[in-house]
Amino acid sequence: MNQVLDRYRSVAGDEAVRELEQLGRHLAGARVIHVNSTRQGGGVAEILDWMIPLMCDLGIAADWQVVSGDGDFFAVTKAMHNGLQGQNVEMDSPRIRTYMDTNRQEAERLRPILADADFVFIHDPQPAALLTILGAGHAHWIWRCHIDISAPQRRVWRVLRPLVEKFEASIYSLPRYALPLPHPQFVIAPSIDPLSEKNRDLTDAEMLELLAPYGLDPGRPLLVQISRFDAFKDPIGVIQAYRMVKKHIPVQLVLAGGGAADDPEGDRVLNAVRTEAATDPDIHVLALAPDSHRTINALQRAADIVIQKSVREGFGLTVTEGLWKGKPVIGGNAGGIRLQVFDHHTGFLVNTPEGAAQKALFLLTHRDEMTAIGQRGHRFVRENFLLTRQLREYLILMAGLRLGFSDRLELDGAAEASA
Amino acid sequence: MPHELFSIKDCALISRAVGLAAAATLRELRARVEACPCASLYHHFCETKLRPSFDDPEYPNDLAAWAAHALRDAVLGERLAMIDGFEYEDLEILRADTLDVIDQRLGEAPSLAWAQPDENFEFMQAMTVVFDTGACADSIEALTQAVDTMSNGSIYFHFVEARRRPPWGKDDFSTWISTWDSPPADLAAALSSIDFRWLSLHGIKTQIHRVFTRALESGAGA
Numbered sequence: 001m002n003q004v005l006d007r008y009r010s011v012a013g014d015e016a017v018r019e020l021e022q023l024g025r026h027l028a029g030a031r032v033i034h035v036n037s038t039r040q041g042g043g044v045a046e047i048l049d050w051m052i053p054l055m056c057d058l059g060i061a062a063d064w065q066v067v068s069g070d071g072d073f074f075a076v077t078k079a080m081h082n083g084l085q086g087q088n089v090e091m092d093s094p095r096i097r098t099y100m101d102t103n104r105q106e107a108e109r110l111r112p113i114l115a116d117a118d119f120v121f122i123h124d125p126q127p128a129a130l131l132t133i134l135g136a137g138h139a140h141w142i143w144r145c146h147i148d149i150s151a152p153q154r155r156v157w158r159v160l161r162p163l164v165e166k167f168e169a170s171i172y173s174l175p176r177y178a179l180p181l182p183h184p185q186f187v188i189a190p191s192i193d194p195l196s197e198k199n200r201d202l203t204d205a206e207m208l209e210l211l212a213p214y215g216l217d218p219g220r221p222l223l224v225q226i227s228r229f230d231a232f233k234d235p236i237g238v239i240q241a242y243r244m245v246k247k248h249i250p251v252q253l254v255l256a257g258g259g260a261a262d263d264p265e266g267d268r269v270l271n272a273v274r275t276e277a278a279t280d281p282d283i284h285v286l287a288l289a290p291d292s293h294r295t296i297n298a299l300q301r302a303a304d305i306v307i308q309k310s311v312r313e314g315f316g317l318t319v320t321e322g323l324w325k326g327k328p329v330i331g332g333n334a335g336g337i338r339l340q341v342f343d344h345h346t347g348f349l350v351n352t353p354e355g356a357a358q359k360a361l362f363l364l365t366h367r368d369e370m371t372a373i374g375q376r377g378h379r380f381v382r383e384n385f386l387l388t389r390q391l392r393e394y395l396i397l398m399a400g401l402r403l404g405f406s407d408r409l410e411l412d413g414a415a416e417a418s419a
Numbered sequence: 420m421p422h423e424l425f426s427i428k429d430c431a432l433i434s435r436a437v438g439l440a441a442a443a444t445l446r447e448l449r450a451r452v453e454a455c456p457c458a459s460l461y462h463h464f465c466e467t468k469l470r471p472s473f474d475d476p477e478y479p480n481d482l483a484a485w486a487a488h489a490l491r492d493a494v495l496g497e498r499l500a501m502i503d504g505f506e507y508e509d510l511e512i513l514r515a516d517t518l519d520v521i522d523q524r525l526g527e528a529p530s531l532a533w534a535q536p537d538e539n540f541e542f543m544q545a546m547t548v549v550f551d552t553g554a555c556a557d558s559i560e561a562l563t564q565a566v567d568t569m570s571n572g573s574i575y576f577h578f579v580e581a582r583r584r585p586p587w588g589k590d591d592f593s594t595w596i597s598t599w600d601s602p603p604a605d606l607a608a609a610l611s612s613i614d615f616r617w618l619s620l621h622g623i624k625t626q627i628h629r630v631f632t633r634a635l636e637s638g639a640g641a
Contacts, residue, residue, distance in 0.1 A: 015568065015569065016570070019570050022551070022552055023431070023548070023550060175434070175541035176541055178436055180436075184546075185435060185438075186433050186546075187434045187543065334537065338488075339473070340473070342475065345473070346473070383471075383571065384472065384473075385471065389471055393433045396431055396546065400433070400546050405546065406546070407458050407544065407545065407546060408547045408548075409546070409547070409549070410549050411548055411549065411551075412549070412550065
């Protein structure tokens with residue numbers, strides 16, 4: 001009995017779980033170690049939180065190791081992280097030495113653990129030097145890059161490139177995030193966990209309790225945008241759109257997000273949004289704590305329309321979350337939102353506040369279409385963007401590494417040979 | 420005489436970069452189409468349904484969708500949309516026909532449209548794994564039940580991708596039925612009337628199930 005996996009049958013579908021079990025049989029007993037730099041907080045830790053138990057459920061001996069370091073090390077890796085995403089950062093010799101020294105110390109600590117591994121997944125740049133220091137041994141080493149490195153600061157890339165090109169393969173979240181490297185580069189799109197606090201079904205009683213503090217009127221339509229208070233998410237544009245809609249329909253608007261407290265830029269945007277919204281009791285600006293997952297879940301479920309009017313975006317998991325909850329999404333015509341929002345099918349892509357207002361008015365006056373779009377969006381996420389699909393792609397990659405890369409692999413009969 | 424068992428397989432893919440620079444203009448797209456491996460053409464024309472992506476009902480291949488959405492060239496999008504990758508046994512001919520359509524458009528509209536930087540066309544190909552589900556069927560009745568619980572990957576493998584394996588152009592269900600001593604009348608024709616090109620894998624599955632259910636109702640259960 002696969003205790004963790006079985007919980008996903010009813011939400012992701014029995015077929016999706018059976019596929020994992022069938023693929024997992026070919027990897028049963030494999031020793032897989034994921035290495036990142038934090039056990040808590042951040043998207044990578046969230047992924048490993050579910051992936052490790054699911055891999056174990058499939059009979060794979062999965063483990064999760066975390067590299068530790070002092071403040072200097074994490075200052076360097078933060079700079080590296082920002083530099084890889086194009087910011088101008090300092091990356092001089094002392095900083096490179098700090099990075100390599102910590103990786104050497106951690107390599108010695110992890111050496112006996114990694115020596116037994118069949119697969120080592122190194123997440124992001126922080127532990128990327130481990131392979132150079134330890135050598136691959138008999139394991140397959142994969143670099144999993146979770147950030148957009150398509151336009152890095154060259155100084156930082158010159159440090160990282162010799163380290164990551166030694167890996168057997170690398171993985172990115174979107175095709176455009178990758179830079180050319182001398183090994184196969186795979187794309188595994190992000191996903192959501194349908195059973196997490198942010199996405200699981202909520203009872204009516206939970207909805208009432210979670211929404212009670214905000215004074216929303218259940219009798220009037222609700223537009224919701226969940227995102228950091230960041231100019232690229234265009235919250236002011238959302239308020240402008242809301243005002244255009246309100247001339248025709250008495251809507252309410254929730255702009256909710258977290259993470260502004262330690263972010264000067266976020267603070268500035270949050271203040272601008274509050275100033276813009278100040279006189280309107282139907283605009284609810286909520287600066288939520290980072291662990292407000294159930295509240296976000298309830299707000300998305302209470303929405304008639306989910307908005308994500310970003311002018312720049314990565315993948316846009318808040319869009320995925322909205323679609324999963326059966327809501328049409330009005331999304332900015334940017335980044336990964338384009339991979340999820342399709343006009344009249346799962347929502348509408350817009351470029352301006354006027355566009356967002358017009359599409360919201362269309363949806364609110366065509367309730368049947370709104371329902372149909374919501375149902376299509378839910379099915380679209382169920383088939384494409386749940387964690388079962390993400391895990392399946394990891395399994396395919398591992399099978400490919402084991403059997404030798406080829407455009408096509410027939411796994412029949414390979415289970416015994418490769419176990 | 421008992422029928423040979425129909426062994427149900429599944430398949431899934433992961434996308435990988437081909438290693439070509441992304442295309443931002445139609446001229447760049449042309450150069451990359453000319454240079455990319457056949458596996459990449461196959462991925463962008465035929466494997467779109469199996470990939471985690473939206474099944475665009477207007478533009479069933481990636482090049483058509485890119486021309487229409489990123490270059491905002493509806494004329495080119497419409498023409499490319501009518502190139503059916505499954506019709507080509509030789510993918511080099513698919514490449515040549517695609518280049519013809521692009522060249523025609525370049526001749527008509529020489530001014531270059533640019534895609535936004537985050538909308539460039541990225542050439543990808545797939546690594547596909549095929550695996551046995553362990554399930555099999557020995558009758559229409561059993562296969563009807565099996566289709567009901569099949570994954571999208573199984574539907575793709577047996578009904579879509581099968582057309583590119585011998586016997587060319589036929590789905591695995593029709594091929595299996597044709598080996599029977601007395602194949603149910605009209606069943607293969609009903610299966611071949613399902614136009615898989617314009618349906619999602621979920622839609623194809625629904626239609627296959629409907630065809631088998633009707634066959635059972637008309638007494639083709641053996």
